[in-house]
Amino acid sequence: MKRIYAIAILSTICLSVVMNSCSKDNNENPPSNEESTVSLTNAKVYSDALYDDVSMEVLQVNTENNLSAQPSVNTQTCATVTISPNDATWPKTVTIDYGTAGCTGANGYTRKGKIIYTLNKKLLTTGAVLTASFDNYSVNGYKLEGTYTITNNGSSAGLNVTIVLANGKVTYPTGVVYTKASNTTWVQAAGIGTLTVLDDEYYVTGNGSVSTAGNTLSAASVGNLYRTVTCTNTVSGVLNLNYNNITGTLDFGAGECDKTAVLTVAGKEYNVVLP
Numbered sequence: 001m002k003r004i005y006a007i008a009i010l011s012t013i014c015l016s017v018v019m020n021s022c023s024k025d026n027n028e029n030p031p032s033n034e035e036s037t038v039s040l041t042n043a044k045v046y047s048d049a050l051y052d053d054v055s056m057e058v059l060q061v062n063t064e065n066n067l068s069a070q071p072s073v074n075t076q077t078c079a080t081v082t083i084s085p086n087d088a089t090w091p092k093t094v095t096i097d098y099g100t101a102g103c104t105g106a107n108g109y110t111r112k113g114k115i116i117y118t119l120n121k122k123l124l125t126t127g128a129v130l131t132a133s134f135d136n137y138s139v140n141g142y143k144l145e146g147t148y149t150i151t152n153n154g155s156s157a158g159l160n161v162t163i164v165l166a167n168g169k170v171t172y173p174t175g176v177v178y179t180k181a182s183n184t185t186w187v188q189a190a191g192i193g194t195l196t197v198l199d200d201e202y203y204v205t206g207n208g209s210v211s212t213a214g215n216t217l218s219a220a221s222v223g224n225l226y227r228t229v230t231c232t233n234t235v236s237g238v239l240n241l242n243y244n245n246i247t248g249t250l251d252f253g254a255g256e257c258d259k260t261a262v263l264t265v266a267g268k269e270y271n272v273v274l275p
C-alpha cells in the first residue's frame with residue numbers, strides 16, 4: 001500500500017532549475033547546433049519536472065480520497081476536489097481545482113486552473129488507467145497542456161507503471177512554447193518487502209522528445225535509468241540524444257546522489273546542473 005507514495009516522491013523535482021544551467025569546460029561559445037542541443041536538453045529536464053509534479057498532485061489526491069487502494073490520508077488543504085460519481089461505482093471523474101487566483105501548496109508551488117482526470121478502478125489495481133487533462137492549468141506561471149496517462153501494468157513483485165504524455169505543451173511566462181511527448185515505464189527494483197518507502201528503488205526506461213520553433217530533441221534511455229526515493233535526481237544511467245545531425249548522451253553517473261550530469265555533444269562535454 002506504500003508504493004504510490006514512492007512514485008510521488010520520485011516524481012517531485014524542484015522547479016527552480018536554471019534554464020541556462022549547462023556550462024562548457026572552457027569559455028568558447030559552441031556552434032549553434034551544439035548550443036541548441038544544450039538548450040533543448042535543459043528544456044527537457046525542466047519540462048519533465050513540470051509534468052512529474054502533475055503525477056505527485058494526482059497521486060496525492062487519489063490517496064486522500066481512497067482511490068488508490070491504500071489508507072486515506074487527508075493533507076490536501078489547497079485545492080478543491082470534486083469526484084463524480086462520489087459513490088462505490090466506477091469509472092470516476094476527478095477535478096482538482098486550484099482556482100483562478102492560484103493556490104500555493106506545501107512545497108511552495110503556486111498552481112492555477114484545473115487538473116481533470118478519469119480513473120477506471122483504484123490505481124494500485126492491475127489494469128487501472130488514469131487519464132488526465134488540463135483546464136487553463138499552470139505551475140509557477142508555466143502553463144501545461146496535453147494528455148497524461150498512468151497505467152498500472154501489474155506485477156507479482158513491486159510496482160510497475162507506464163506513464164505517457166501525449167500532445168504535451170509548456171508555455172513559459174516569457175511566451176516561449178515547448179511541445180513535448182514521453183513514454184516511460186517504472187519497475188520497482190528494491191524495497192518491495194518493507195513497509196517504508198525510503199528503501200524503494202526503480203528501473204526507469206523509455207523515450208521522449210521536446211520541440212520549439214521547429215527544432216526537436218529526442219531522447220531514449222540506454223538500458224535502465226536508476227532512481228531511488230531518497231535522491232531527487234536520477235542516480236545512474238544514460239540517455240541517447242538526437243538533434244538534427246547532432247547526436248549526444250546525457251550521463252547521470254554511476255550511482256552517486258548528486259546534482260550533476262554530463263552532456264556529451266560532438267565530442268565535447270558540458271556540465272548539466274540538475275535540480
